[in-house]
Amino acid sequence: MPKVIDPIQCGFTTHNKNLYAIRSNLFHHVRSNKHQKHLDLFNKTQTIELEEQTSSVTRPTFTMDLTRMMIACNIPLAKVEQPEFINFFKKHCGKRLPSWTTLTKCMEEECETICSKIKEQLKEKDIFVQADETTDSQGRVMTAIMAGTLNGITLERPFLIGLSDVTTINNQSLRLAVIRDLRKVLGSELANKKLRLFLTDGASYSVSNLIHVTCIAHALNRVADLARTQFPKVNHLISEVENFFVKSSIRKCHFAASFKIPLPPEPVISR
Incomplete structure (x- = not known):
């Protein structure tokens, strides 16, 4: 008889609403490719967020230049999350693009800098x-x-x-x-x-x-x-x-x- 445990729901596979009350079913889900894929994505996201928090004091030059370029060319900052956009920079520039939230923070800092320049002019x-x-x-x-x-x-x-x-x-x-x-x-x-x-x-x-x-x-x-x-x-x-x-x-x-x-x-x- 399968061993029954307290119902557990997977926290990584967000669209999976099943509650696992049988131990064998839980182990089968943990070993599945779907669970491993979402687990890797979660770990990667956590790593990127940690890097963004540690580099929030001093922004990399590439990130600031990318933000200025996209603003000057009227390119929405959310485009950095498009697969073709990411693949182009990875292939021709060898750079890993920052997340949309990082560019938004850079835009806020750049806005303060521009306002300071306008103030000096006026x-x-x-x-x-x-x-x-x-x-x-x-x-x-x-x-x-x-x-x-x-x-x-x-x-x-x-x-x-x-x-x-x-x-x-x-x-x-x-x-x-x-x-x-x-x-x-x-x-x-x-x-x-x-x-x-x-x-x-x-x-x-x-x-x-x-x-x-x-x-x-x-x-x-x-x-x-x-x-x-x-x-x-x-x-x-x-x-x-x-x-x-x-x-x-x-x-x-x-x-x-x-x-x-x-x-x-x-x-x-x-x-």
């Missing part, structure tokens, strides 16, 4: 801030906050200092988003007197206490709106086309997808 200088709508990698509408220096001659390329999920844009929400991102970068070095210029869209309510600079695209759109009143037939045609899309969300989706441009199909609700 502090104690006249700066401008620019806010505009954009989309993230998943197509969600975001508000991009950018800042740059003013040298009195040229308008230098701004730094992207934050992406804010501002669903309703008005002078209060936009001002809070800008101040929050500026304080995140500059900290105690933020001086309100150094903010000389603020660029937004054509809506003057965004920042009511500053001189507003209208975007060229919005200015041309205002001129086009005035031209529509001079041509009533064309205005009627445009209105009919708008109604054709307004009443059907499926048509709007197909129309936006035909351009293959990652822009939001509808503007952010601002009133």
